[in-house]
Amino acid sequence: MKLFISDLHLQEDRPALTEAFLRFLDERAVHARQLYLLGDLFEYWAGDDDLDTPFHRRIVTALRGLAERGVELFWIAGNRDFLVGAAFAQAVGLTLLPETWVIEDHGRRIVLVHGDAQCTDDVNYMTFRAQVRQPAWQQQFLAMPLAQRKQIIAGLRDNSRKDQAAKSHDIMDVTPQAIAAVFNETGSTVMIHGHTHRPALHAVDGKLRYVLPDWEPERTPPRGGWIAIGSDGVITRHALDGAALA
Template sequence: MIAADPQKEVLFASDMHLPAGPSEYRDALLALLEGPARQAQALFLLGDVFEYWLGDDVSGQDHGETLRALAHCAKTGTRLYFMPGNRDFLVSDRLLTRYGITMLPDPVIVALPDGPALLSHGDQWCTQDEAYQRWRRFAHWRPAQAGFRALPRRLRRQLAQRLRARSQALGRMTADDLLDVNPAAAERAFATFGVRRIIHGHTHRPDIHAMRGGTRIVLPDWRPGDYRYLRADCRGLTIHRIR
């Protein structure tokens, strides 16, 4: 369990989907790092921070400015935590350590100022989409990851673009309930980990769900002109916009 100082706030964000190079999304993250995150004891990034990660040798360069900004924030005293999502699971622990960021397992319990919570990216609980779960198991298979990293850089970029287009097309064709968290899977997580609160992203459906096992908070995904994060302090949880 990761402990937090009850007197200091903790921030959460996920699903920024930062493209390579300059963008409004990157500007918003830089504003978060230079502003609210400086006053917080910790910032938890719960997956899909990047639109896709093609390996440290490629995406590490594409997102160099973002990584340097994260490192600078860490040096000022804010603890930074990164949990891989379904778009950026190829980020290596070695690279994160180099920039002062701690890799998190999925899921993990954190003791927040107002009580414990289970953190996750959330995609593992979308169990009704069996095709996605098969792909997820394959994508997290180490030999498959090693094989992808060994491909030429240009080919990796091409494959990522094709997968993104295919994902968008399937998303438009797939029933909404298949893309969301399975309530039964969330209930099992409450029981397995003995918590009354879950915080996750992935679904792009920000909301607060009162469930039999506890409360499930879905983080807001970032959209053009709408960049939000979750703040936890001794008074509870609140959503804030980056100005």
């Protein structure tokens, strides 16, 4: 069985979210052969030199324990944690994947992305994304003291919240053209992604696009969940309590 999650936005001041994630690892992911983390596992990641904070160490230890029990872990960066690097991967025991990755399952090509690169109508974000994904920018940013990086990230998060409040929901969603391009370029018939916080199953032109949920277990009713591909190849969507969704 393969499991897929994204957009947890783990952070120390949301203990219910942390507990929900750890419970998922202990009760669900431990039974999988592979777990794919498709971006924004963390609310932000300032660099691998932040590994040893107590909160981050708790998450790393839990993931490492899962890997040591034989579950293969794979990581695609999100828009909040794209600075995760080799030190984090080594500490956890996971494999870092490029931003577009194709897996083969039961004769199907399934493409995995975070989803932010396909929100092409959000021109301001796409410009920002192009800048911060450049190796030279990342090298310069990571050379700054950790405390300074965290201050900059806090400012970027504040600006992002203000920008999102002024944007239409459609602008912050993926565009049909960008999705079609990913399907065409990869020769895939199934896509799994997150980022938009709009969990759904879309069927277009004979292709299936599964959108992962963000996690908010504090809400009533709780929000969150995952996608599974069983040993029989059947793809299912699951709510936070494990219930299968249509």
